Amino acid sequence: xxxxxxxxxxxxxxxxxxxxxxxxxxxxxxxxxxxxxxxxxxxxxxxxxxxxxxxxxxxxxxxxxxxxxxxxxxxxxxxxxxxxxxxxxxxxxxxxxxxxxxxxxxxxxxxxxxxxxxxxxxx
Ligand code: HEC
Numbered sequence: 001x002x003x004x005x006x007x008x009x010x011x012x013x014x015x016x017x018x019x020x021x022x023x024x025x026x027x028x029x030x031x032x033x034x035x036x037x038x039x040x041x042x043x044x045x046x047x048x049x050x051x052x053x054x055x056x057x058x059x060x061x062x063x064x065x066x067x068x069x070x071x072x073x074x075x076x077x078x079x080x081x082x083x084x085x086x087x088x089x090x091x092x093x094x095x096x097x098x099x100x101x102x103x104x105x106x107x108x109x110x111x112x113x114x115x116x117x118x119x120x121x122x123x
Contacts, residue, residue, distance in 0.1 A: 028118030031111055035103070042122050050101060056080050057120045061096075072098030085116050 032042075039049040046052050051067035058081060062074035076096050078084050088095040089112050091105040106112045 023113040023117035025114065025117040025121050027111075028114035028116070031106070031115050032118050035106070036115075039101075039103075053119060053122055055123045057082060057085065057116070057122075070098060070100050072096050073101075082116050082120070085119065086112055089115060 036053070040051070040053045041048055042053055044052055044054045045066050047064065047067045051064035051069070058079070061076045061078040061080060062069045073096050078088075078096070080088075084095075089103075089106050092099055092101045092103055106115060
């Protein structure tokens with residue numbers, strides 16, 4: 001009995017860090033390909049329907065010189081740090097009213113965290 005409890009405790013000890021898993025940039029990359037890549041490039045100076053997201057984490061809003069932004073985005077005075085991206089990607093039009101980014105938003109906190117972890121690798 002004692003040995004079984006010990007084995008269970010050891011198993012739980014191993015399993016717990018995986019349950020409370022860190023943000024997963026690889027999962028975020030798959031989400032990006034599905035939800036963002038049609039409109040956003042990840043290399044500098046290349047635009048699609050939206051601006052390049054190279055170096056986006058920490059960048060000021062409206063800072064891709066190759067892209068013609070709406071005044072709403074350009075004048076938002078936001079900096080795309082992780083907390084701001086987290087708010088924005090839930091519902092872009094709520095954070096930047098008047099933006100032309102047509103994306104309904106990612107409501108799942110974990111998936112948003114994964115996406116932002118991936119965006120942070122684009123540098
Ligand atoms: C249908 C096209 C479309 C999709 C899909 C889309 N975007 Fe956008 N995105 C845009 C456009 C267009 C803009 C510029 C908006 C403006 O100027 O108002 C933009 C702007 C942004 C900005 C602000 C960039 C800056 O330089 O200020 C971020 C960050 C962003 N998008 C992230 C994402 C992410 C992450 C996804 C996927 C979860 C995504 N977008 C999906 C079209 C899209």
